[in-house]
Amino acid sequence: MEKNPILLVGGGGHCASVIDVIESQGAYQIIGIVDKEEFKGQQLLGYNYIGEDKDLPDLISKFKNVVITLGMIKSNTLRVKLFNLTKSLGANFPVIKSPSAHVSRYSKISPGTVVMHHAIVNSHSKIGENCIINTKALIEHDCIIGNHCHMSTAATVNGSCTIGDNVMIGSNSVLLNGVKVISNTIIGAGGVVVKNVDVAGTLVGNPAKTL
Numbered sequence: 134m135e136k137n138p139i140l141l142v143g144g145g146g147h148c149a150s151v152i153d154v155i156e157s158q159g160a161y162q163i164i165g166i167v168d169k170e171e172f173k174g175q176q177l178l179g180y181n182y183i184g185e186d187k188d189l190p191d192l193i194s195k196f197k198n199v200v201i202t203l204g205m206i207k208s209n210t211l212r213v214k215l216f217n218l219t220k221s222l223g224a225n226f227p228v229i230k231s232p233s234a235h236v237s238r239y240s241k242i243s244p245g246t247v248v249m250h251h252a253i254v255n256s257h258s259k260i261g262e263n264c265i266i267n268t269k270a271l272i273e274h275d276c277i278i279g280n281h282c283h284m285s286t287a288a289t290v291n292g293s294c295t296i297g298d299n300v301m302i303g304s305n306s307v308l309l310n311g312v313k314v315i316s317n318t319i320i321g322a323g324g325v326v327v328k329n330v331d332v333a334g335t336l337v338g339n340p341a342k343t344l
């Protein structure tokens with residue numbers, strides 16, 4: 134089967150993990166990585182850094198498929214900027230999904246979202262654009278997750294949770310079923326969210342409280 138070409142925008146650790154997922158998925162041929170000029174001429178896992186942001190118009194005119202492979206720990210400003218820039222240039226954003234992830238056929242994953250190894254998205258859940266559902270994250274039934282969110286490694290989002298845009302749920306965090314988390318919020322690693330988060334900010338601990 135002929136593979137579709139795809140460009141990776143953003144090098145680094147998360148990009149290396151996404152490469153592994155794309156190779157496992159087997160549907161796309163990675164053309165190369167776009168990042169800062171200083172990386173030009175280097176390689177990541179055998180793939181060349183082929184250009185920087187200013188090269189995107191030319192690259193996207195040739196290769197439509199793009200995945201934003203920049204990670205998100207605190208700020209996702211650059212991830213959002215790169216998504217919007219590449220979208221304005223006519224990019225197409227496939228859903229990247231590890232074959233070891235379970236994504237219910239009764240769920241919906243929006244363009245540009247990456248579902249990493251061993252993640253689970255259960256029935257009637259909806260995930261927005263340009264999200265990272267990281268390794269072993271669990272999104273249970275009837276959840277709604279906005280755009281540009283990161284559900285970190287082994288985060289547990291229980292049934293019927295609602296999460297806004299630009300939200301980072303830290304590694305091993307737990308959201309009790311039915312809680313709502315407002316946009317632009319960070320839940321620190323290991324946080325337990327026991328009630329709605331109505332004010333944007335950074336919350337940590339069990340029960341999670343504003344830092």
Ligand SMILES: CC(=O)SCCNC(=O)CCNC(=O)[C@H](O)C(C)(C)COP(=O)(O)OP(=O)(O)OC[C@H]1O[C@@H](n2cnc3c(N)ncnc32)[C@H](O)[C@@H]1OP(=O)(O)O
Pocket residue numbers: 206207267285286302303304305319320321322323324335336337338344
């Ligand atoms: C594949 C991958 O790698 S995916 C990456 C997944 N990464 C994560 O999940 C990490 C998520 N990030 C965190 O948990 C961060 O610690 C944040 C965003 C919550 C806070 O980061 P910062 O703002 O830099 O906070 P900082 O490190 O300065 O700590 C401030 C205080 O909060 C405490 N704190 C920080 N994080 C946590 C946490 N997760 N739980 C409890 N307390 C915490 C610190 O001990 C410190 O306390 P002190 O003031 O009493 O000394």
